[in-house]
Amino acid sequence: MATTLMERETGQAVIAISGLRKSYGKLTAVKHVDLEIRRGEVFGILGPNGAGKTTTLEMIEGLRKPDAGTNTVSGIDAVRQPARLKEIIGVQLQSTALFTHLTNFELLKLFSSFYQHGMTDRELEGLLAEVNLMEKKNSKVQELSGGQQQRLSIVLTLVNKPQVVFLDEPTTGLDPQARRNLWDLVRQINANGQTVVLTTHYMEEAETLCDRIAIMDHGEVLALDTPRGLINGLNLPPLITGSTVRPLPLDRVQALPGVQEARLDDAGFEIRTDQPQETLVGLLRMSTEQGLELSNLQVRSGNLEDVFINLTGRSLRS
Numbered sequence: 001m002a003t004t005l006m007e008r009e010t011g012q013a014v015i016a017i018s019g020l021r022k023s024y025g026k027l028t029a030v031k032h033v034d035l036e037i038r039r040g041e042v043f044g045i046l047g048p049n050g051a052g053k054t055t056t057l058e059m060i061e062g063l064r065k066p067d068a069g070t071n072t073v074s075g076i077d078a079v080r081q082p083a084r085l086k087e088i089i090g091v092q093l094q095s096t097a098l099f100t101h102l103t104n105f106e107l108l109k110l111f112s113s114f115y116q117h118g119m120t121d122r123e124l125e126g127l128l129a130e131v132n133l134m135e136k137k138n139s140k141v142q143e144l145s146g147g148q149q150q151r152l153s154i155v156l157t158l159v160n161k162p163q164v165v166f167l168d169e170p171t172t173g174l175d176p177q178a179r180r181n182l183w184d185l186v187r188q189i190n191a192n193g194q195t196v197v198l199t200t201h202y203m204e205e206a207e208t209l210c211d212r213i214a215i216m217d218h219g220e221v222l223a224l225d226t227p228r229g230l231i232n233g234l235n236l237p238p239l240i241t242g243s244t245v246r247p248l249p250l251d252r253v254q255a256l257p258g259v260q261e262a263r264l265d266d267a268g269f270e271i272r273t274d275q276p277q278e279t280l281v282g283l284l285r286m287s288t289e290q291g292l293e294l295s296n297l298q299v300r301s302g303n304l305e306d307v308f309i310n311l312t313g314r315s316l317r318s
């Protein structure tokens, strides 16, 4: 189902979630989640391990039953109409869970047979070609690299031409190149008009891939916006970072024009400044005077990590 730019901008909801809650015994994994996900967007749920991302996703997919709340995909209720829901969504499974005695193409055919509107062999071959796995058509899953396995597990979500594709931490464990390839694949799926909902704990992934992001922690959505919107909302002055072999003199760094906050140690420096250009000029002059070479010099505005720290007081990585 292709979407037009107009549909995306007017933000017609494809997924509507209201008051979703789920406990495991005494642990409330998801406290209260309200979300609207728009048709045609790449929507990210960003949060650390244990935030409740998988539990939320699997309730939306109709795989876990919520304790409270409702959730629909294209108006189909996940709890009351799970069989109908299954036909219009694609859910990524862990590739390690795939049957290892079948070839990749046999797997695709098997998965396709689970649906009323599965794909023909030709269409399945087209899918394999699109993700550069055609030459692996008759190989088995265990003969694929990690990145290829992950691509296959995503292709398997597409065999019923779903309206919405759900990916749970699709790039965890992949090397940077395989991760970029996977991002391209997600963009390609989205360009075909399919809505993508993914979870991640990589802020860079959320920032570059997602149209909108819900930041989740301890079973709650703490913020929801475009990556730009979240970052701009912080109003954080630019950050200059770099390293020196010995620390720069703190009092003199603090006295540079624009500097609001400075942290220095043996490993390097982090300087918040609202006049990055002037601060940099002063910094370069000072380092020359001191005979200290600056390396790894970077200037950046806020990122999603800063947003997360601002919301929770913790780092996303910790």
Ligand SMILES: Nc1ncnc2c1ncn2[C@@H]1O[C@H](COP(=O)(O)OP(=O)(O)O)[C@@H](O)[C@H]1O
Binding pocket: 024, 027, 029, 047, 048, 049, 050, 051, 052, 053, 054, 055, 056
């Ligand atoms: N089947 C389960 N039984 C008991 N506890 C669970 C189960 N699944 C998840 N949890 C717990 O619920 C919390 C949220 O888990 P999860 O939804 O997997 O978070 P995330 O995907 O963000 O890492 C965690 O504390 C986790 O240990």
Ligand SMILES: [Mg+2]
Binding pocket: 053, 054, 055, 168, 169
């Ligand atoms: Mg998870």
